[in-house]
Amino acid sequence: MGASGTKNAEGFEELVRPHLERLYRYAWRLTAAKPEAEDLFQDVLVKAFDRLPELAALTDPGTWLARVMYNHFVDNRRQFARRRVFSIDESQLPEASIENLAGDLDPALDAERRQRMQQLDRALSALSDEYRLVVLMHDVEGYKLSEIQDITGDPVGTVKSRLHRARARLRDLLGADATFFHGASCKPVSEEDTDAVPAAE
Amino acid sequence: MPCQQLNDVIDDYIDGLRSDALAIDRHIAGCNDCRQRVERARSLQAALAEYARTSVPTPDPAFFTRALRAAVQDRGRRQHTRGWLKGFSSALAAGLVIWLVAGDWIGTHEQPVAAPLQVTMALESPRTINLVFSSATDLSDATLTVSLPPGIEIRGFQGQREISWMTSLREGRNVLPLSLIATSPQGGELLATLQHDDDNKTFRLQVTVTQTTSELAKHQMEYRT
Numbered sequence: 001m002g003a004s005g006t007k008n009a010e011g012f013e014e015l016v017r018p019h020l021e022r023l024y025r026y027a028w029r030l031t032a033a034k035p036e037a038e039d040l041f042q043d044v045l046v047k048a049f050d051r052l053p054e055l056a057a058l059t060d061p062g063t064w065l066a067r068v069m070y071n072h073f074v075d076n077r078r079q080f081a082r083r084r085v086f087s088i089d090e091s092q093l094p095e096a097s098i099e100n101l102a103g104d105l106d107p108a109l110d111a112e113r114r115q116r117m118q119q120l121d122r123a124l125s126a127l128s129d130e131y132r133l134v135v136l137m138h139d140v141e142g143y144k145l146s147e148i149q150d151i152t153g154d155p156v157g158t159v160k161s162r163l164h165r166a167r168a169r170l171r172d173l174l175g176a177d178a179t180f181f182h183g184a185s186c187k188p189v190s191e192e193d194t195d196a197v198p199a200a201e
Numbered sequence: 202m203p204c205q206q207l208n209d210v211i212d213d214y215i216d217g218l219r220s221d222a223l224a225i226d227r228h229i230a231g232c233n234d235c236r237q238r239v240e241r242a243r244s245l246q247a248a249l250a251e252y253a254r255t256s257v258p259t260p261d262p263a264f265f266t267r268a269l270r271a272a273v274q275d276r277g278r279r280q281h282t283r284g285w286l287k288g289f290s291s292a293l294a295a296g297l298v299i300w301l302v303a304g305d306w307i308g309t310h311e312q313p314v315a316a317p318l319q320v321t322m323a324l325e326s327p328r329t330i331n332l333v334f335s336s337a338t339d340l341s342d343a344t345l346t347v348s349l350p351p352g353i354e355i356r357g358f359q360g361q362r363e364i365s366w367m368t369s370l371r372e373g374r375n376v377l378p379l380s381l382i383a384t385s386p387q388g389g390e391l392l393a394t395l396q397h398d399d400d401n402k403t404f405r406l407q408v409t410v411t412q413t414t415s416e417l418a419k420h421q422m423e424y425r426t
Contacts, residue, residue: 117251139249
């Protein structure tokens with residue numbers, strides 16, 4: 001690599017390094033598997049380096065990188081989609097990452113926390129891709145609605161509506177398990193069904 | 202405020218986006234159902250925040266550096282983690298290989314394991330085993346059946362000796378993580394059978410159980426040497 005190449009590489013790293021961890025987490029949320037997440041992450045860095053002048057002119061490289069990742073994922077969904085062996089009946093399999101939660105001092109609390117995370121993981125897996133992704137982006141990874149609009153191209157109103165329906169669906173799924181909300185059950189509101197969330201979009 | 206109206210705005214309320222939050226506060230103070238509804242919504246948000254902290258493994262610290270270097274230096278030659286074991290003539294007869302590495306296997310010492318496959322685990326101590334299937338082509342509507350020896354269980358499937366999944370294999374690597382627990386010391390043979398159309402292939406895994414984790418560590422040390 002020549003002097004200009006070295007300079008480009010250093011400039012590239014300086015631009016993207018602050019965003020790598022969040023970008024990696026986003027790749028994981030899209031693909032839900034480490035090999036695919038690493039491939040997607042790598043692909044996006046290659047694409048970003050190819051577009052270094054464009055990247056360097058941006059005020060918000062993080063959102064731009066996430067948008068490139070989202071588009072690349074959508075364009076190659078067949079390659080990156082959640083098609084792991086266990087995805088067909090994933091709801092019943094304990095997730096290795098959840099199994100490996102760092103332990104608390106209190107084994108009972110630790111077991112309860114792990115069980116709760118497994119319940120949540122199963123419920124998330126039961127959502128449609130659109131619902132799961134909006135919850136993961138907004139409520140788990142902390143993307144703002146406007147950022148999700150910039151990344152996915154969907155209007156804020158659509159994103160917000162989708163988020164609320166996804167949360168409602170999650171509450172329904174988790175409410176069916178008596179242990180998740182620790183008995184905080186409540187009877188349905190009348191007409192609630194008029195806003196019922198379809199099982200899949 | 203009617204209960205239905207609160208139900209429609211509950212997410213905005215817990216997100217702090219309602220200008221009429223005081224009116225909602227007053228309503229839920231006197232309405233047990235709505236109070237519980239709000240508690241459940243908040244409980245879900247708290248659980249999702251915890252999920253954020255626990256559900257994505259932290260990558261190897263060197264991974265980012267390697268990925269950056271690959272992006273700027275090795276374009277077109279980057280090391281993807283999938284797509285090995287191509288070129289087999291028949292997907293099931295020759296193109297499926299079971300790899301078995303326990304625990305944190307990504308990017309460490311993956312090697313194809315010659316039969317018989319073996320794994321050792323301690324009694325009543327969960328262990329995650331990753332069964333890695335590599336397929337030369339996409340396979341849809343395959344059936345994967347795991348048969349367990351007495352005293353070995355998949356967590357979440359207590360008491361079941363045989364568990365089947367309908368699944369699809371993608372070209373490349375496909376992972377089935379199994380969280381196993383030994384409830385008795387006898388061990389035995391775990392069978393994983395993959396069936397697609399009229400073809401089937403069975404992989405065998407010998408499970409040995411030690412009484413304690415310290416005995417397991419000793420066993421693993423002897424196995425390496």
